[in-house]
Amino acid sequence: MKKLADILLKRSLLFIVLIFTVSVVGVYTFLTIDQREIPETEVNLINVITAWPGADKDDIEENVTNIIETEMFSISDIEDVSSVSEDNVSVLTLSLSDGSTPDNVLNDVNNLVQSISGDLPENAAQPEVESITNAFPLLSYQIHSDSFENLEAVRGDVESLKQEIIQMNGVDSVTIKGYRESAYEIQLDWDALAEEQLNPNEIMNEIDLSLSPVILGQDVEDEEIIRLAFEDETALETLEQVRVGENKVPLLDIASIESVESTPDDIVQYNGSDAISFTVFLSSGEDVPSVSENIEAVINDGFDSMPDNVTVDNISSERENVEDIFVGLYTSLLIAVIAVIIGTSIGLSLFGSITVMVTVLISIFIGFIPIPLIGVDLNQISVIGLIIALGILVDDSIVVNDNIERRFTLGESKGDAIYNGVKEVAPSVIASTAAIVFTFSPLLFLSGANGDFIKALPSILISTMIVSTVLALTFIPAMRQVIPVRKVPKHPGLLGKVFTWGSRIYADKVLPKVLKRPLLTFLAILIVTLLSVGLVRFTPFEFFPEADRSEVTIDLIFDEGQTIEKTHEDTQEILDHLLSEMDHVKGSSIFTGDGLPNLFGASLDQSGENTAQIALQIDKEKMSASATIDEYEEPLRDAFPDAKIFMSTIIQGPPASAPITVEFFEDDLETLREETAALTEQLEESGDIVTSSIGSPVETLQYSIDYDALEENGISISQVKNELNMISEGIPMQEIIEDGSSKELSLKYADEFNLDNVDIVNIEDGRPEMYPLSDFVTVSETEDTPAIQHKNGERTAELQVYAADEAATESLINEFSDGLDGSTELIVGGESSDQTDFFVEIGILFSVILILVYLVIAFEFNSLVLPLIIVFSIFLAISGGIIGLFVTQTPISFLGIMGMVSLTGIVVRNAIVLIDFIEMRRKDGSVDDIYTAIYESGRARFKPIILTTVTSILALIPVAFSGDVLFEPLAVTVIAGLAFSTLLSMVATPALYYFYYKFRYEKKK
Incomplete structure (x- = not known):
């Protein structure tokens, strides 16, 4: 070990140059990595569509769906098979299992379809196999005119522009809606x-x-x-x-x-005029700004040539959304960097703070190098990960640098101070980093869309933390070696005297009082911690918040069997009513039929001639999207009781299902229809809104x-x-x-x-x-009913229930389920169930995290009991996070939970550093008794503990006050958890260690 240190110190300048060179690669990666608004969520679905013109749904089910469906179960990587049999067409949706290779499965499905096509009816078309991608809209335009004939006149130009755009790099597809065939x-x-x-x-x-x-x-x-x-x-x-x-x-x-x-699939209208919707979809894994700029140049040239009687308006630009979001995030990141610089300078010498800051920035850039290789791009979550990383990464550097400077003050030579300073804290630094890595690693295994959504956060924190630890133990010693100044001020830092005074108060006054009544101290802290958990009941809950956007969408479902022309007429009446009531609408679009082309996070699960969507562009300065929904949704339902109306806005998270879903499984079609109709009637009588996957009887x-x-x-x-x-x-x-x-x-x-x-x-x-x-x-x-639905070979029907009182609705459903005969199976799910499943999963992962952290600390201290003292600080942090959310009335959310999980790894390092110093002093015999060991540990570790906590909090304060409802819960949770845990653990940890020492050592005497 000593030889390696000598080699490093002798070649310090060369090593520093090497590190800076590698960091340049990281800077390049950061500047060129793909950017998008939210993380991509993987969609492993394949559709098999078979048309049989003239056949009714019963013939389709028996002669097409059943034949194809039966064979699909032979493909091992297919997890679920769902199907819908309607007049003229059969649609199978295949869900792929986790870990499968979509391209291989797609090839297997194509081969299978080819082999069974001879078993299908002679007049049935060849089944079409298509992979459903996670492409999302990049740009969307409304081409509108006072006369639809004018739009028909430019149809050829629009189609030609579509073909030109499709061939461009980064484009998945182009959708044109509104033309009639x-x-x-x-x-x-x-x-x-x-x-x-x-x-x-x-x-x-x-x-x-x-x-x-x-x-x-x-x-x-x-x-x-x-x-x-x-x-x-x-x-x-x-x-x-x-x-x-x-x-x-x-x-x-x-x-x-x-x-x-032909009966049109869509009727589109924009601000009262006939319109054609032109939407470009981005391919997976592409950079939003660069692809968008290239496409916009081509589209603008194409639309500029349109005649004067045709107008084109851009209603959605993902590039603009990304740029707006990243301006705010980069501002928060810059403020966080400044905050970290200030945080380090208040307690370290000039050269020390510069060394720490440079190390932190290099850690981020080098840690960013492998990020694209693991499928993570630059998005909201990854930028927030960088901000959190800034606050955490300073810990290692501060601890190492502070200990080297402490060695300088003890009069050691430069070489000895650097070597001994690093050697003394290296075990605790490595152990605390391992704890953080083990804390965030299980989050990589979070399943489903939630796992895809949060993947960037643990990926960035793990990568940068590992790099930070390596650099703290190598780069900082090298920097201290080349810095000519060895002398350290007596009170380094802008607030050096304050830290010196604080460490003296803590070691000489606080700790003696704690050790005088350790049991009382611990019980008081424990009671406060337990009581804080009860505040959860009085804290708002919002799994994923609504975005602060100006788009409001309205889903409309009318009676089955209604023509698309009648649906459009009814939708226009609803829009006219809204415009007469609302004075803050800046623009409006109607999409009758298939609905919006996945704009604004809105799409129709079961679209048809009786469905429509209205997209409103509102002035959010006058009234926010959420306030608009709260004020107008119920009155709109009262004014138009014949339509099922749902108002929504963009949610900052993965797509959510209906609040409650009810799946029926029953082979007898008549029984299935009767039971779904009976439950639907009961739910609607209780005031709930219900939609069905097989449609209402017509x-x-x-x-x-x-x-x-x-x-x-x-x-x-x-x-x-x-x-x-x-x-x-x-x-x-x-x-x-x-x-x-x-x-x-x-x-x-x-x-x-x-x-x-x-x-x-x-x-x-x-x-x-x-x-x-x-x-x-x-x-x-x-x-x-217009459709027959299967799930894994069984006939099924699903109800989507939107209830004012979910508890009462679930009670009604359970009562109905108890009255069913033995042949029908009923399964209740939905968003509420999905959230419950998430909390169960995160609970399991949290248990795994606690075990891993415990094992790391047990290995570090070679003790089975001592880690329990350190793990106690985790519960202090979680209770602190709950208190923070309650006091600020910030909703407990998905990212708030992620903040509590993040605290698990962050806060244990303070306790590790504190106990590690006590153990060293106890073992090397440099102190007379356990009291002195605890006091001296507090004196030596007070500044790095407080300094790292303050720096981490300063880095997150811009996020907490940014007004971003997605990240505020995370920032508030971490800030409050860190502050609460740091203050109480500095009292509770010595008290618990004192009990441990009495039990472990004095009992043997």
């Missing part, structure tokens, strides 16, 4: 068909042949290859030339070709086939189903290309033909026989 229908005249003795199958075959491309290949003439080409007409011109049947009847004699507007016309009549008349089932398709949605055919884009084509009977005036033609003995379709089909009115 058109299609072509060949509407057959059934009477004309009957007169010409034609059937739809003949027409379909002829159309398919006419639209199929001509493959001529090539020819060879005189040993020269000649390419053969075919000049075709447009699809519509080709259809007009189609001839059908033996008599070559022109298609237009028996049908008309109509251009029809009016349904049920077609039933008389199979006996079919057999009696020799009619096939396919004939009946084919006729039913022709009088309803029609039969889809191959798409046609028009103006460079594809349009759907379908074949159906004209609207005047229905069940009552269509006959089935059957050939008997060479003669056509006509049978009314109504002879084989009966129609009944009923109610049915």
